[in-house]
Amino acid sequence: MIRARLSPDEKWIFTNWSSEYERSLLVTSFTVRIPDWQVIHAKYPQADIEQSFINDFGMIPVGLWSYLISVCQLNRVPIIFEDGFEAKICNMNIQYPAFKQFVNGLFEKSEMTPMDYQVESAFNLVRYRNSCAEISTSGGKTLMAYILFRFFIYYLGFKHILYVTPKTELTTQSYNKFRLYDKENGLDSDWTGALIFAKAKKKEVYDDNIVFGNYQSLHRKDSSFFEKYDVVIIDEAHHGAADSIQKILNACVNAKYKIGMTGTFPSEGSFENFVLQSYIGPVVYRLTSFDLINKHNFATPVFITAINMKYLGTTDLMNVQLALKKKEKDDVDEGGRILRAEQKLVWDSEVRLNYICGIVGGAKKNSLVIYGDIQNGYGKKIYERLKNTTTKDVFYIDGKTDSKTRDRYKQAMEDDGTGNTVIVSSMGCFTEGIDIANLWNIFLVETTKSENTLAQLLGRGMRRFPGKDKTMLIDFVDDFRSGAKGSIDNYLYSHGKKRQSIYAKRGFPCQVYDVDLRPKIEAKPIV
DSSP states (O other), rough: OEEEOOOOOOEEEEESSSSSSHHHHHHTEEEETTTTHHHHHHOOOTTTOEESSSOOOOOOEGHHHHHHHHHHHHHOOEEEEEEESSHHBBBBTHHOOOOOHHHHHHHOOOOOOHHHHHHHHEEEEEEEESEEEOTTTSSSSSHHHHHHHHHHHHTSSSEEEHHHHHHHHHHHHHHHHHHHHHHHOOOOOOOOEEEEOOOOOOOOOOOEEEEOOOOEHHSSOOGGTTTTSSSEEEEEEGGGGGGHHHHHHHHHHTTSSSEEEEEEEOTTSSSSHHHHHHOOOOOEEEHHHHHHHHOOSSSSOOOEEHHHEOOOHHHHHHHHHHHHHSOOTOOOOHHHHHHHHHHHHHHHOOOHHHHEEEEEEESOOOEEEOOOOOOOOOOHHHHHHHHHOOOOOEEEEEEESOHHHHHHHHHHHHEEEEEOOOEEEHHHSSSSSSSOOSSOOEEEOOOOHHHHHHHHHHHHHHHOOOOOEEEEEEEEEEOOOOOOOSBBOHHHHHHHHHHHHHHTTTTOOOOEEEEEEEEOOOOOOOO
């Protein structure tokens, strides 16, 4: 039997066990491998590639309370919670009928009505003091956050809420939406709010009901700044593994609630999953993209076309194939060199550039072009080629583009009813939390394997817009395969297959086409 109780500061779960088996079960269950452990192990075989989330005294971070329960249930080990554990984890005084009544009253003068899943998800976050909601992008997380804010301030009587975002655009966007929701509900905005980001106006004292800030700026504040907050809400909480967010959460020592919302909670059993649960809490409500589109009819379907492109000349193709054949299976460094060599071939290819820009330039509706690393300049190449070969309004965005300029480009696309706008943006700038409803086409022109990035990218196309029945995502894949019938995959092609498996996992239909862009050599007649 395992016994569990909370520490006096309610940050830890003290566990006791009655057998060696139970101790071993907890240690094994709460130990995971760190990110990139294969690479580290290959280079340094003696390195420690595991991290334990239970210490020698049986202490577990409080956010892992749900996982502790599931481990015991799965292994049929009895667990007893002591000293009012459940009441400290779960606010038993809040019942769904009362919460639903509050929400109905909040929106009684409004033309908009929250979806049932939004109300249920918000209720679960209110019920459990350390918890997360995984709601698909386009599921209306900001409206849920607004409901939570109003409930905490006007129903529970809390005074100070901290709303943490990953970037400036989301900081200002969230603040403006809260004010807009008040206006649409016919309510006086009798609460005070403040913004914290690099160029925001500084204040001597932040004694506001709610402070919206990006974590890059917030983590520079002294620990005393965070002591007043009753509630901390982490938007796009999958960033929770970042040291700066962990510092913020640790500094909110008096917070009664620590809540996270994200469209992409890290996969179960991963190191990132354990970290996020440790600092915030488990997922207490989950809504997938598939359910949002097909069950709730609340988002635009996204259809994916993957185009496998053959375009390398004979010499370049032979060099890639030779490198792939010679590479030792466990040679991590050589694998990285081959990948970088493949990427350089991508950046240098005029054939590829012309093909992609021809497709983007021929699109009849507004389009978003997503590229990867700004250092290689590929996004600039596409931007300049489109500017010179099309009559479209083409805008370029990278990390150096200020927020006001980005907002201006977004608004230009939103207002364009002709479908003549193209935004060429880096992955980091326009894959997360950015609202553009009048977006019909997305072009992924450089590689990624990140499920979080892809989920956010798909979400850009799920925003509803009058007359829009679908969004197209075109995924360009570089096919440098070798061997009999292409049996040896090059790295970029392998990345493409990984993306296709992620699309399938998330319920998005994907069609794959092979395109040979190599020049055709006509056979000369024999004289």
